[in-house]
Structures are given as structure tokens and as C-alpha cells.
Amino acid sequence: MASNNNTSNNNTSTPMIRQILICEGKNCLSSKSDEIHKNFGIEVVRAGIQEDLDISLTSCQGLCEHGPLVFVKPEGTLYCKVKPEDVKKIVRSHFVQEKPVKELFYEDPKTGERIEKYTDIEFFKKQKTILNILADSVSQKTAELINSLDGLIASENVCIVDLTANYLLSFILNESCGKCVPCRDGSLVALGLVQKIRNGEAELEDLDDLEQICLTMKDASLCEVGQNGAEPVLYALKQFRVDFEEHIRTLSCRSNVCTKLYTYTINQDLCIKCGICKRVCPAGAIIGSRETGFKINCDRCTYCQMCFRRCPKGAIYKSRGKC
Amino acid sequence: MLEKNEITITVNDEEVKCFEGETYYEAITRHGVEIPTLCHEKELKPDGACRVCVIEVERQKTLVSSCNTPVKKGAIVHTESERVKQARIVVIELLLASHRPDCVICEKTGACKVQQLATKYVPETEIKKYRGTRPRINLHENNEFFELNYSACVRCGLCVRAANEIQVCGVLTMTHRGFDTYPSPDFGKTFEEAGCVACGNCVAICPSGALVAHDYKTSSNLSVLDKITSICSYCGVGCQFDMLINRRINKIEYISSNRNNVVNGLALCVKGRYGWDFVHHTDRLNFPLIKKDGIFTESSWEETFDLIEQKFTQIKNESGSNSLAFLTSAKCTNEENYLMQKLARAGFGTNNIDHCARLCHASTVTGLAKAFGSGAMTNSISDLTTQSEVIFIIGSNTTEAHPVIGSKIKHAVAQGISKLIVADPRQIELAEYSEIFLQHRPGSDVALINAMLKVIVDEGLVDEKFIEEKTEGYKEFKETLDKISLELQCKIANVSVENVKEAAILYAQATSASIVYSMGITQHSTGTDNVLSLANLAMITGNIGRPGTGVNPLRGQNNVQGACDVGGLPDVYPGYQKVSNARIKTKFEKAWNVKSLDSKPGLTIVEMMHAANKGKVRGMYIMGENPALSDPNLNHVRESLEKIDFLVVQDIFMTETAKYADVVLPGKSFAEKNGTFTNTERRVQRVRKAVRHVGNRKDDWEILQIMLNRFGIDTDYQSPSDIMNEIAEVSPIYGGINYNRIKNIGLQWPCKDKKHPGTKILHQETFSRGKGKFHTISYIDPAELPDEEYPLILTTGRILYHFHTGEMSRRSKGLHKRRPIERSQINSVDANRLNIEDGDKIFIESRRGKIETVARVTDKIQEGVVFMSFHYKESAANLLTNDALDPLAKIPEFKVCAIKVGKV
């Protein structure tokens, strides 16, 4: 068989390649996601299935307190708190015998129920709807949708900059095929610019660049995916330019969503020096002792919210501004 | 084809005429307006990936890419509007965003298209330097010839398209999607593992510093390099390329594709692109050498010529003109070959002149001359590979021996233009692309073709009208054909009757069907019969004289066609004019100003060697040939060379043959001289001097002119061009050819006069000999068949990475590294029986000699057959081969001999 025949056959007859995505957020990294990545590499070769699998690292997907996270696509399985020694089991059971490993599924904090698919988990469900609304707001352009978006933005815990970044990320991961430059490279550079804003490193000119790139994406992409894909960002820039500008000017995020633009801070007046926060902090970001009291070192903080949630006195709050 | 309707569009407020169906890019740039492009390449289907070429077409929602959008009537187009400029700038900046930022240290600096675009189209004030991330790619390709650095890749997809559309190697695809997309072979294999044959066509097309050849990496800045267009000196395809020369150090630095030729376009093969470094090899001969007491000593030209003059005169006086013999060279230019045969004929009065065409296509010349009246490829590469509905390939491993034609054929199949029928004893690469593959027994070609002819007659697929109008001898031919049995012929050929039927019907029913063959047909003791059978096949179906048809022998050496054309054969003067014809003889006596030429045809190569062995040929002059490795039954050849009283060898290296010489003359390689080569499609093309010679070498034509003068022929050629003018004068088929006319794309002979445009397809109105002649051919066994003592058949041939006796290719670093030793193919069943494993050292022995080699166990070769290449002197296949001759063409049977094999 000619090799090019082979490839064409492969394209049509073999099922889509499965993806193993390992979360490499700061938090997950501290839980040995590197080693997990390496073990996956070894185990799939041992199982002889390396050709059907694609193993890659992914940036933080949220839900850090359950990390390290391992996603399996396309089925959408999510494994939580994976340890390097669990890898062998996952490969053997999930990929060889097609039996997902139940004990590593997400455990719903309320019901205690094990949930296999990340799309069924509240946290991701919510993220997903917002993204959909943003995308749909453009393609369908119904007044209703735009209103609901405006409503959302106005609400306390949604930030348009963050939303735009998430939208672009999802576009890059799921939409762009990678053939043409404006869509492939444009979306990535655009994401970089939005992230700069989100991280408080941007300047006002970056907004013009962002707009220019998206205009080019819309005007010069090869297909409608890229052409339409830029619209939500352009829309956001038009409708909520002030919010973007505010991020850049004041280095703060009104809704305290953009993690780099607020810090967790301990209100020493409320603090009872119980030390729970220090114990639960996976990043070792909290220093101090019961005698001296506690302080959060924002340089090390991964914004996992563990301390914030577990403080018995609600003494930890988000304070605006860069770390 | 559709009628081309002229329509009008408006470009930047000017009216532009263009044709329906062409793209905006074609129309607008033809009009002289520049549009930048990155992923557009003339030879590839437009892809529209990079978006650098966007233009604004009024009333279109978005900008459109001009390279792949067809023009629309009345469209109003802007190529330099603000909208276009802005988008262009952003696109170019984006290209750079994911690209490594170190243009200063990049090898491609200056020649990188991305860099050029940025400099030209992004004004300094607009430079943004967007920060992108590069995809994480843990791959790196670094092979003998080139490397792929992903950090410089802009993922334009050109390499993938070149690999799939030009080379059709299927090695590269764009892996992953979205931002992670990048070009790569399947599943992280290396290029070679994925089937890469290192043609470098993907490398040539890469606009950035991602795919770069090693020779390119070490090359000087483009501004100090000169570009010289010349012709590849390896095989008969005759690819044109550009040599990049550094005059200061007098070196070729690399070879790049030349896009303005009609033979190969930008395609080259590994030998042409990377196999040129032999030119500067330290083994090159620099001084005339005279053997004194068995040791070669450097001497002056004067002394050397004196010695030659004295010795040759002495031999001529003692034993007559015919005791001298001359081997001219299929590697040398037409001009040099012409002088060599002139020297033999006019200078010495002998027709003992021959060259290695005897060993490759003598049977073609004889056979096709008998059937059609002209012994050359009837059609051209271009129509063969774009207009044949069916291509019947027999005895040609095209993708290895004529790589660029091979890929063009693969392209035709991949595009659905052509269907292939492949007949070969080995399962060659093209077999994978074939509709029908017939793996016949070596030497059974006549049986196979007769079987096909029989089917065509039985099924009533004969082209009666063509036969009636244009041919003769059909009746007798058919009478004999009626008597043979289809089953028996198929049995002889060891192929199934159904397959042969299917093949014959496919071939006969096609509106245009061509035959391609090479040494698998010719190198047999029945070579002429084989060729005549193919001629029968073409004529019986009327497949001759039209585009996409014909009988197409692929000539082996770069200038084997030319060496034949200009008279390097014992029976013809330049232009295939018979020496036995009195009128022609008188014409040449007059032209060359000599009293009397010999009217008897001279000796052929193998006959010369026999005569030398018997002491009848005492003096020999060999130019650029290596019979001590290339000829069959080497032990006998070497014995003969030993016996020759005075042997002159003119070559660029101390070849096996040169070692037997009394005098060795240092010639020049193709890169150091001017002249012409004639490729397999009869195209006379210009070879240009690129570097100055070093040492005390002389132009081969100058050496020959001095010899001519010393032997009483007064000539005063100032340059090769003068010689070509003389060739044109004396040989009608070259009549209209001169250096002025062949500057760029050459001319295909016959070209009768200065107005004649050259001939793409032979035998269009009538055959060269008037009527095409059918010959009655019956199957005859090869001269030597396997028996109990020598139970296997040996067949020989070429491999992609080396050429002929390896004097050039094995001195090329990359080629040598890729294929350092001979690997002889043996079927796994045979190997099993003989207890041989892949990689084992084995011996092969025939009645004539014994050699050692390394086994490659494979099922691509049929049981009972062993394949060897003849490139390696350590495992010289020709020590084994049989020098049995075809009675007419005198070509030896390289392709079949009986052997035994065992583990060392």
C-alpha cells in the first residue's frame, strides 16, 4: 500500500483520535502533573495504544481544589485528584477495557454523588452557558440575548474581560481548524492581549491592536468560522469598552473575577488565628503562626479559593488591585 | 477544454482584460500590478491559506484571497486600499508572531519570504511584534540532506502540498488542528521512516527557515552568489536547475530549483539536488598521468600528447586502423561526443566507436528504428504525464531510475488522469499505484506482450483504420499470432490469464495509451524482440503519433540520447546516417575534409572487449566510461583491458577502468564546462560552466581538438558553440539547433532548420520510415536459465540514491551516508530456505564470478529471483552477469543470469 493511500484511509476509517488533557495550572503542577504527564506517556506505549491517543497539557480549567485534573476527550470524562500512580489504572481500564475508573470521578460536594462527565458538573455548566451566550449573541443577534448578556455583565460576579478571554480560549481549542493565518494566529494573539489586560499588564494601545486583529480576522479569514469567530470580541469591545479600559487604567477588576487584579487578604480584625487557612492552602502561600497571626503572600497564591471558603470567620476577602 | 471567454474587470480604477476561469492573482499580476503572496506556488493547486494576497472586491462581504478566487465579470477590485493594506499588515505580523524571533541568526535570512514580506509591506511605524506562543512540538527532523526546525515554521502548508502534489510521497500532513497545527510525517516517524526519498522538493518550497538543506545552511549570503542555470548530470530526465556559485572560493554552494523550465519545473530528485559535491571532491584528477613502471606519474600535457601520438600512430601503422577502438561517453556533452567520433572516423579511419548506450538502449535504437524509423522516445514527458489515459510501464522502475518522471506519473494517477498497468519482476513502488500489476518472470517479456496482443486481437480491439493507413506487415504478424496459445504465453510469463486480459483490454480501450519502458526491456539477449513487441502493441491499437500515446524508452544517462544522436555508435554518423550508405559517406568525407572514411560498421563495446582479448584491438581511447565496472562479465573485461597495448582513459576520477590505463587525462565535470545534453525526450539543453577548474585539467573538447589536430584533422573550434554549428550542418535532425535558440528551454529534435519549432511528438502524420512495420516475434528463453547448480535468477538495476558505477554519487557525502553499502534483495521464501536473515552477509556466485554482499530480505521481489544494483565496486554485480548478446543490437543480458546464493 502506498503511504499516502494509508493516510487517506486513516482519515476516513479510523475513529477520531482521543485526547488526554492534563491540567498544568500552578496548583496542579504542585500536585505533580508533570509526573502524571510522563506516566501517561509511558503507560500508553506499554499498552501499545500510543497511535490512537494524543496526550497534552492544558492550562488551568478551574476547579483547582480537585486537581490535578485529567480530561478525556471526546467522551468528556473528568478525573480528579489524580496521583501519578493512578495513571496505570486509568490507561488499562479506561483505554484498554473501555471501563472508566469510577473512584476518580468528581465527587459532588453537596450530594456526594460521583459525576463522570465534566459537562455535568455545575462549575463547568455555568462556564459553558456564559460562553454560549456570548457566542450566540453575535450569530443570532436577537435583542433578547444581548439583553441577557448585558444583564449578566451587570451582575456582580461576571467580568467581560474574563469572559472574552474564556471565549477566545474555547474558540482556539474548539473552533479554529488552523489552516489560515488570521484565524489561527489571530485568535491566539488576541487571547494574549486579553490575558494581558486581565493580568493588569496591558496598555491602552493594546485595545486598538486587539480590535485591529479581530477586524482582520473578520475580514480576511478563509471561512466563516474565523470571520464570525471574531464578532463576539468586536461586540464586547464595542459595548463594554469602558470595562476594558478600566482594567487597564485602574489595574482592577470591578467584579473581582480577574484573579491577577485582586488579592486574597486576611481581615486581621475578624481573624481568630485558627490556622485553618494555612493548613488548607495547597500553594503554601499563607505564612505566619498562631502566635504572630497569618498573612497571605499573593505572589504564591493560585487563587484556588480554599482559604476563602474554609475560613470559619469569613475573615478572608478579595481586595481590589494588583498583587 | 472550455473556450476562454474574455471579460473585463476594474483594478485600481483601470480596466483589465482577463479570461473567465483564471484567478484574480493571475489576471492582475499579468497586468503588472503586484500582489504579495506566501502560500501561492505556480505548480501547486491554490490553497488560500496564508491570506497575504487578499484584495478588496467591491460588494463582497469580506476581503478575498486573490490566489484562489476566480475573476468575476465587471468586478471592481482594489489591491492597495486602506482595508487591504491594514489586513495585509496584520496578517504578516501574525505570521511572525508564532515564529521564532531570531531572524538575525537564521540561515534563511535574506531569502526568507516571510522576512521579505515584512520588510516590504509592513511600514516601520506599524511594526507591532505581536507576542504569540509557539506550539509545543517535540519533534525535530535532521537527516543526511536537510532539517526541519519547527521554531521557524509559519505553518503555511506549502511543504505538505509540495509533498503531496509534486513528489506524491505522502510523507507530510498537517497534524493537529487549530493553533497546534504543524507539518509532520505520520505519528512522529522520521521522514525516512515515513517513506521520504529526500527529493527536497518540500525543502525547496518552504518560504521560511523551517525546512533547510544542510548545504544551504552553510552557504554564503545570497548577494555574493551567482546563479547559473544548468542541467543535472545524473539521469536522462535532464532536469534543469540553478547552481549557486561563490566565485571567490570557486565553489558550488547549493543547488536550487529553477521554476522556468518545461522538463521538471521545481521538482528534482535527491541526486540532482544534493548529489553535486563530487565536483569538488579531493579525488578529482588534476594532472595528466602517464604510467611509468606500473606507477602513475604526473606529467605535462605536451609530453602526454606526444606519447599518445607516438603509440597510436605506431599501432595504426603496425595493425591497421581497426586495431584501434574508441569509447565515447554518455556523460559528456554532445559536442565532445561529436569530436570523439570524428576523431575515430576522420582521424583514424575506423568506425570502432561505441559507448554505454550499447549497454542500456541499443535494442531500443535498433528495434524502434526497424519498426518506426527512429529510435527515440516518441512522445514528451509533458504529454506522457498529463494526457495519457493509460500508461503501461514495463521493465522500468521509474521512481528510482527516473525519479522526476516517476513522481509525475504518480501525480497523474493521484489526479485521476491516468491509470497504470505495471509489469515488472519486482513489486516496484509504482505497482502500488497501478490498476493492474503483472509480476512476470524476468526475461519473459515477449511472452507477456504476445499474450496481450492476442487478447486484443481476440477481443476485436484492433485499430483497423490505423493499421490499414499507416502500417505494413500486419497480415503476416497476425497469422503467427493466431497460432500461439494465450495460456502458454501466460504460463511462460508466470502471470494469470485474467490479469493479462484485463490489462490488454484496459490498454486497448483507452483513447490514449502510452508505453513506458526502460532497461527491463532492453537488457536482454532478446532486447530487440522485446522492443519490437512493444512497437507492435502500440501500432495494433493505433496508439502512436498523438499526445499521451507512443512508445517511450526512458534513457538512462544524462546524455545517452545525445551521444547516440551525434554518432557515438559504430554503424551511424551523426544524426543516425548509416556509415554503409555511400552517399552519406561522401557527404562526411567532404564535410570533414578527409580522403576516405570506412564504410563498414565498427565494433560494439562487448565486441571490442572480445577483440582486445584476442589481441585484435591493441589501442583504445576511453572517455568518461567505466567498462571495468559497468560491463557484463567483468573478469573477462578486465582481462581484455589488461591485454590492450596502449590504453588512454579520460575521466574525472581514477575509475576502475583508469587503473588499467597507460595514460590518464583529467577531464572536466559538467559544472566546469559549456555544452549541451540531450535528454530522454530528445530535448537539447544547455549545460553551463559554473566554476573554474582547478589543477591542470583541460576541457574535454579541447583535448579532443588537440588530438584531432595531431592526427591530421584541421579544426579550429573556438568554443562548443562552434562544434554545435557543425553538428547542425551535418545532421539534419539537429539542423535548426544552435546555442542562441536553446538558451532557455532547449529544443526537441527533429528540428530541421532555423525556423523549425522542434518536435514534441514523433510519427504524427507518417512514421519516420514511411509506414510502421509489424514484426513477427516469438518468445525465446533467456541465454542462461537457472539449473540445479545455479538455481536462482539474478537481475540487476539501479537504486535511487546512486548512479551507474557510483564514481560520482558515492563520492557525494549525503548520498553515501544514506546508502553506504549494497543491499541485495532476496525473497523471504528463498532466504528462509537458505537460512539467510535480513542484514546477513551473503555470497552470490555465477558461472563467471563470485561476490559478497548483504541481504535485504523482502517480498517485493518474487521467489527465485535476486536483485542487485551495480553501483558498488565492492559488490560488483557485473562480475556475475552474462555477456550473452542480443544478435541485432549487441546489448548484453544484464537482466537475467543464473546464480547460487549462500551465507558467508
Ligand code: SF4
Ligand atoms: S477561518 Fe476557517 S479555515 Fe481559517 S483557520 Fe479558521 S476555521 Fe480554519
Ligand code: SF4
Ligand atoms: S492563599 Fe488561599 S486562594 Fe491562595 S492558594 Fe492559598 S488557599 Fe488558595
Ligand code: SF4
Ligand atoms: S482560617 Fe480565617 S480565621 Fe483561621 S487563621 Fe485563617 S483567616 Fe484567620
Ligand code: SF4
Ligand atoms: S515547514 Fe516551511 S513550508 Fe512547511 S509549513 Fe512550515 S514554513 Fe510552511
Ligand code: SF4
Ligand atoms: S523530501 Fe521529498 S520525499 Fe521527502 S517529504 Fe519532502 S517532498 Fe516528500
Ligand code: SF4
Ligand atoms: S531525475 Fe534525473 S535529471 Fe532529474 S534531478 Fe534526478 S537524477 Fe537529475
Ligand code: FES
Ligand atoms: S497566497 Fe493567497 S492565500 Fe496565500
